[in-house]
Amino acid sequence: MGKTNNAIPARLARAEPIEVVIMVGGALDKLMDSGKLEPGSKVVIANSRIACAVPAGKPRPDLRTVASVRQAFLDAPSIAWSDSASGEYIQGELLARLGIEAEVKKKGKQIPATPVGEILAKGEAAFGCQQHSELQPVHGIDIVAELPDELQRITPYAAAIVKGSKRSADAKAFIQYLAAPSNGKLIKATGLTPLNTN
Numbered sequence: 435m436g437k438t439n440n441a442i443p444a445r446l447a448r449a450e451p452i453e454v455v456i457m458v459g460g461a462l463d464k465l466m467d468s469g470k471l472e473p474g475s476k477v478v479i480a481n482s483r484i485a486c487a488v489p490a491g492k493p494r495p496d497l498r499t500v501a502s503v504r505q506a507f508l509d510a511p512s513i514a515w516s517d518s519a520s521g522e523y524i525q526g527e528l529l530a531r532l533g534i535e536a537e538v539k540k541k542g543k544q545i546p547a548t549p550v551g552e553i554l555a556k557g558e559a560a561f562g563c564q565q566h567s568e569l570q571p572v573h574g575i576d577i578v579a580e581l582p583d584e585l586q587r588i589t590p591y592a593a594a595i596v597k598g599s600k601r602s603a604d605a606k607a608f609i610q611y612l613a614a615p616s617n618g619k620l621i622k623a624t625g626l627t628p629l630n631t632n
Contacts, residue, residue, distance in 0.1 A: 438547045446470050452596050453605040456612075458482075458519045459590035466594060472602065475595040477609050480626035482589045484520045485566035485580040489554050490573075495561070497579040504532045510561035513542035514553045520565050521545070523587040531585075551575045565589065567625035591626065 438444070442455055443465065455462065455471065459478060465471050486497055486506070495506035507513065507529070515521040521544050529535040545553055550564040551572030569577050580586065593612060595605040611617070618628035 440547070443470075446596065453599045453601050454593055454595060454608055456591060456593045459592040460519070462592050462594055470597055472595040472597055472599070475606070475609070476592050477594070477613050478590045478592045478629060479609075479613050480591050480621050480628050482520075482565040482567055482591055482626050483580045483586055484523070484563055484589075485569055485577050485625075486561065486563040487551060487554055487569050487575045487577045488561055489557055490576050492560070492576070494576060494578045497581065499582060500532070500584050503581060503585055504534060506561065507532065507534055507538050511541065512559045512561070513538060514545050514550045514559035514562035515542065516550050516564045516568070517544050517546045518565070518568075519589045520563060520568075520587065521550075524563055528585060528587075565625070570625040588627075 442457055442461075445452060446455075446465070455465070456479070457465075459476075462471070462476060466473065466476060486495075488494060495509065496502040497506055515524045525539075525544055529538050543559075549568055549572055550559075550562040551569045551574075553559050554562045555572055555574030563581070566577065566580055569575065593609045595602055595609070599605050613629070615628075621628040
């Protein structure tokens with residue numbers, strides 16, 4: 435949902451031939467409200483949890499408790515977080531809640547467009563957090579753990595049909611397929627939490 439050239443709002447504004455969007459639920463709602471998506475077509479497919487990682491082979495901090503997460507942020511010499519939902523939460527709420535906003539913002543940065551895992555893999559940050567599903571496919575990092583429940587921010591991912599789609603029936607069938615309980619195990623394998631499994 436960011437402001438980069440390839441963000442979904444920019445692609446829709448260019449009238450790219452898109453039938454379905456899949457994105458963070460709250461951001462999708464904004465596009466729905468602005469008239470870019472077909473009313474009533476939203477389907478929540480999975481939930482996404484925030485995890486933290488380090489470059490491969492580096493020491494893994496303890497992230498089991500609120501206190502240990504706070505210490506992990508304080509101990510890291512450099513930190514990266516995304517410009518998407520998880521990063522907005524970390525930058526706008528979590529750091530202040532932990533009472534370490536000033537200390538961490540001196541050595542941390544929000545990363546636009548590039549996955550946080552790639553920044554870690556290049557050695558450009560020592561510690562980083564993003565949705566588990568975004569970190570999982572990146573080589574050269576070790577995922578330490580998801581944030582504990584007390585600090586976790588679960589983000590729903592949803593799909594909807596683009597307003598004026600010329601293949602709306604196909605788009606609806608595709609969304610229904612993605613949300614089918616039979617795909618729960620596949621969704622879980624990507625680092626997301628499916629809403630339905632069988």
